[in-house]
Amino acid sequence: MAASKSERGFEPNASIVLVGCRGAGKRTLGFMGALHLRRRLVTEDHYFEKITGLSRGQFLARNGKERFARQNIEVFKRMLDSNRSGCIIECGMSSLVEEAQDALRAYSRTNPVVYIHREREQISALLEDAAEAKQLLKADERHRDCSNLEYYNLLDDSSSDNTRGSIPTPSSGTSTPMMIDGRPVGHPSKLLQAREDWTKFLDFITGRGGSTRAWLESPFSVNAIPPEFRSYSYALRLRLSYLVDMDLEWEDFEARADCVELIIDHWPNDLLNVVARQVALIRRKLGVPIIYHVEENPRGERRRAPAEKDQMDSALLELGLRLGVDYLSLDLQREEALVNRILKRRGRSRIIGNYWYMGFGALPWLDERQVDNYKRAQSLGCDVVRMVRFCTGDSSVEALEEFKKRIQETLPDPKPPLVAYDFSVLGIRTPLQCRILNPVKHPDMENERDHLATVCTYNNAFELLFGQFLLDPLHYYVLGSNVSYSLSPAMHSAAYDFSGMPHTFQAVTCSTLDDLNQICLCDSFGGGCLTAPFKVAIMPHLKVKSHHATVIGAVNVLLPLRGKTNFILDHANSRNKAGPAREFYGDNTDWSSILTCLRRAISPRNYVQPSKTAGLVVGAGGMARAAIYALIQLGCRNIFVYNRTAHNAFDVARHFNEWWATTQASSAVASGLPQQQPPQEICHVITSLSDPWPQGFQQPTMVLSCVPATSVDGNPPADFEIPLHWLKSPTGGVVVELAYEPLVTPLVAQMYAFRDNVSPSWTVVDGLEVVSEMAIEAFELMTGRMAPKRLMKEVCRKTWEQQQRDTTRSTSSFAS
Numbered sequence: 001m002a003a004s005k006s007e008r009g010f011e012p013n014a015s016i017v018l019v020g021c022r023g024a025g026k027r028t029l030g031f032m033g034a035l036h037l038r039r040r041l042v043t044e045d046h047y048f049e050k051i052t053g054l055s056r057g058q059f060l061a062r063n064g065k066e067r068f069a070r071q072n073i074e075v076f077k078r079m080l081d082s083n084r085s086g087c088i089i090e091c092g093m094s095s096l097v098e099e100a101q102d103a104l105r106a107y108s109r110t111n112p113v114v115y116i117h118r119e120r121e122q123i124s125a126l127l128e129d130a131a132e133a134k135q136l137l138k139a140d141e142r143h144r145d146c147s148n149l150e151y152y153n154l155l156d157d158s159s160s161d162n163t164r165g166s167i168p169t170p171s172s173g174t175s176t177p178m179m180i181d182g183r184p185v186g187h188p189s190k191l192l193q194a195r196e197d198w199t200k201f202l203d204f205i206t207g208r209g210g211s212t213r214a215w216l217e218s219p220f221s222v223n224a225i226p227p228e229f230r231s232y233s234y235a236l237r238l239r240l241s242y243l244v245d246m247d248l249e250w251e252d253f254e255a256r257a258d259c260v261e262l263i264i265d266h267w268p269n270d271l272l273n274v275v276a277r278q279v280a281l282i283r284r285k286l287g288v289p290i291i292y293h294v295e296e297n298p299r300g301e302r303r304r305a306p307a308e309k310d311q312m313d314s315a316l317l318e319l320g321l322r323l324g325v326d327y328l329s330l331d332l333q334r335e336e337a338l339v340n341r342i343l344k345r346r347g348r349s350r351i352i353g354n355y356w357y358m359g360f361g362a363l364p365w366l367d368e369r370q371v372d373n374y375k376r377a378q379s380l381g382c383d384v385v386r387m388v389r390f391c392t393g394d395s396s397v398e399a400l401e402e403f404k405k406r407i408q409e410t411l412p413d414p415k416p417p418l419v420a421y422d423f424s425v426l427g428i429r430t431p432l433q434c435r436i437l438n439p440v441k442h443p444d445m446e447n448e449r450d451h452l453a454t455v456c457t458y459n460n461a462f463e464l465l466f467g468q469f470l471l472d473p474l475h476y477y478v479l480g481s482n483v484s485y486s487l488s489p490a491m492h493s494a495a496y497d498f499s500g501m502p503h504t505f506q507a508v509t510c511s512t513l514d515d516l517n518q519i520c521l522c523d524s525f526g527g528g529c530l531t532a533p534f535k536v537a538i539m540p541h542l543k544v545k546s547h548h549a550t551v552i553g554a555v556n557v558l559l560p561l562r563g564k565t566n567f568i569l570d571h572a573n574s575r576n577k578a579g580p581a582r583e584f585y586g587d588n589t590d591w592s593s594i595l596t597c598l599r600r601a602i603s604p605r606n607y608v609q610p611s612k613t614a615g616l617v618v619g620a621g622g623m624a625r626a627a628i629y630a631l632i633q634l635g636c637r638n639i640f641v642y643n644r645t646a647h648n649a650f651d652v653a654r655h656f657n658e659w660w661a662t663t664q665a666s667s668a669v670a671s672g673l674p675q676q677q678p679p680q681e682i683c684h685v686i687t688s689l690s691d692p693w694p695q696g697f698q699q700p701t702m703v704l705s706c707v708p709a710t711s712v713d714g715n716p717p718a719d720f721e722i723p724l725h726w727l728k729s730p731t732g733g734v735v736v737e738l739a740y741e742p743l744v745t746p747l748v749a750q751m752y753a754f755r756d757n758v759s760p761s762w763t764v765v766d767g768l769e770v771v772s773e774m775a776i777e778a779f780e781l782m783t784g785r786m787a788p789k790r791l792m793k794e795v796c797r798k799t800w801e802q803q804q805r806d807t808t809r810s811t812s813s814f815a816s
């Protein structure tokens with residue numbers, strides 16, 4: 001395999017090796033990773049047995065220690081060598097043997113070798129024997145020397161979290177389960193968070209994730225444009241010294257910026273592990289890109305000689321790269337050797353090249369050397385250039401503007417995005433001088449040490465943009481024939497308030513395309529959530545749609561495209577601005593919200609196995625199409641559709657089977673493989689509830705009900721309950737109910753009873769959980785900003801409860 005340019009860049013299909021101590025979770029992560037990347041999982045134990053025909057215990061007993069040791073290392077090397085691509089390899093404790101470590105070091109030149117570790121207390125607790133645990137943990141650290149990446153396997157407490165979908169009590173900020181009919185709403189989920197973090201990490205190191213894919217599939221999604229290419233973006237500054245003893249909860253930081261800048265300004269005991277844990281926490285709790293910055297003069301440390309500084313800082317920077325941070329901030333005024341070493345080992349992390357002038361007498365913007373600084377960063381291949389000056393009133397805003405203009409007009413392309421600003425002891429001088437990666441803090445954060453982040457918060461900076469007419473207040477809507485009950489206005493309005501946006505959101509009842517047109521053609525139309533009858537009917541009128549919406553054949557989010565440009569990036573960056581719409585863009589968030597809810601609720605035992613897992617979708621409208629697509633995206637290839645009017649179910653099944661056949665044919669052509677004849681069908685119709693579950697297929701582990709539980713437009717309510725002979729999955733499964741009027745639909749009530757009396761391994765996801773997810777995604781598409789998810793979910797449940805109380809009150813007053 002060719003060695004790649006960067007020392008940490010690998011062929012996308014290079015096998016990934018997992019090393020680490022017993023109890024670190026390698027096997028589980030290996031299993032999840034193999035499923036996610038569709039790779040073979042090779043475990044050392046199993047491989048040993050395959051090669052020698054004996055388990056290790058048996059081999060040892062028969063051949064003695066010495067022969068075992070020799071055989072063991074030979075098998076270990078062979079395992080690595082003969083599985084160079086397409087696998088996840090889980091190493092056992094052999095990785096602590098010197099010779100194995102040499103082999104791993106050599107392997108890590110071409111392949112990712114990931115050191116997995118976790119909270120020491122966790123490992124100690126697992127191993128029981130304290131002395132053994134201590135020894136093992138000490139030896140474990142040696143894995144750092146024979147690996148090139150590392151992953152902190154944070155404890156996943158989601159399995160004990162039965163408060164999902166609950167209402168937090170405002171005073172305490174903690175959650176209490178919401179009870180309906182005497183039972184908690186929501187469900188426990190197993191290893192969901194660990195799976196999400198781990199699969200994102202794998203996507204990063206294999207180059208599958210990131211914005212390119214999001215961009216191609218849905219260019220308006222919030223992750224499609226990296227923060228440095230957004231029209232405005234903010235970096236929340238979090239110092240390590242603050243994080244180890246913070247006065248806020250992680251949840252408080254949600255949606256407070258586009259990314260987090262983690263500043264290593266403090267060296268507590270066990271520094272490398274503390275930093276690794278904080279990176280893991282930011283990923284898990286906030287889910288935003290991380291800028292990793294090592295401060296030159298850490299708090300409370302003595303002054304260090306330059307050579308000493310370089311050694312320590314180099315180790316800390318290397319740690320950032322090992323952890324696969326999205327951005328590494330690199331001071332270009334440091335020793336050239338250090339700069340070059342880091343650049344060479346950058347892997348897939350993007351480099352922010354810094355020129356910081358932190359003391360008095362900072363270089364003025366219009367000094368020629370500032371342009372030279374930028375040019376050097378550009379020639380070193382930095383992805384972003386950050387130039388910051390401490391300023392005591394010696395520089396005007398105009399000088400900075402002039403400097404930016406010089407860079408823009410005199411230097412050749414491609415030019416890395418420039419972040420440039422002045423700051424003083426009062427913080428960044430004017431928040432608007434810097435458009436991207438603007439430093440911000442949380443409004444309630446105690447942060448006296450950080451001058452850069454003392455003034456600005458994300459929402460006051462954003463409010464300023466509207467105040468200065470750089471952005472415009474817009475009107476957003478939910479549109480359809482039956483939207484008076486919609487919870488979207490409450491959720492979106494709360495999110496606007498939170499983010500400092502003066503937009504409005506209303507439910508407007510309309511049922512013809514002409515009515516819809518009238519609303520959408522207004523200059524201050526910001527976007528609309530569509531519901532029946534528009535989701536499918538609007539399709540032929542839209543020229544621009546996301547890939548997903550095209551495949552599904554339904555749209556539920558409509559955005560105006562303004563101006564003459566044909567560049568989607570320009571349109572995406574013109575959100576929150578008014579003007580005449582030339583075209584409209586359609587996307588679908590129904591499927592992705594369903595997918596999110598399914599992923600959260602599926603237990604590891606029911607992870608999708610494409611050839612085996614079966615799913616059932618009830619209904620044949622726009623939402624059922626989205627549900628089928630979500631199942632396909634999860635990897636399910638046996639999908640059954642039941643609908644009261646069978647011919648609609650046949651239409652939907654045909655739609656997806658035809659699309660599937662075309663997709664398979666084009667991937668066969670691309671890979672040069674023969675086509676399957678006739679193409680496999682992935683969607684089947686069941687015409688009657690009394691039919692037995694189709695022969696040759698496993699019982700469904702995912703059931704999605706996409707029919708209204710109340711009467712709509714004069715049609716009788718669906719009242720769907722699943723036949724008991726379709727509920728025979730031995731591992732249980734998940735039922736997603738999309739209706740929430742009432743919240744406990746006949747199906748939900750049936751499944752609660754079934755869970756209590758027959759099979760506890762079924763999980764129920766209620767309609768409010770899905771609808772809040774839909775609003776979250778719609779908010780992000782329409783505004784381009786991250787949604788305050790917790791807040792929106794909380795508002796969703798509270799508004800729904802209020803609606804219930806209002807209905808009860810009006811019914812009882814009507815009765816009296």
Ligand SMILES: O=C1C[C@@](O)(C(=O)O)C[C@@H](O)[C@@H]1O
Nearest residue numbers: 486487488529530531556590
């Ligand atoms: O189905 C739904 C829910 C919804 O209609 C609402 O009222 O929030 C908004 C739609 O865009 C979405 O597809």
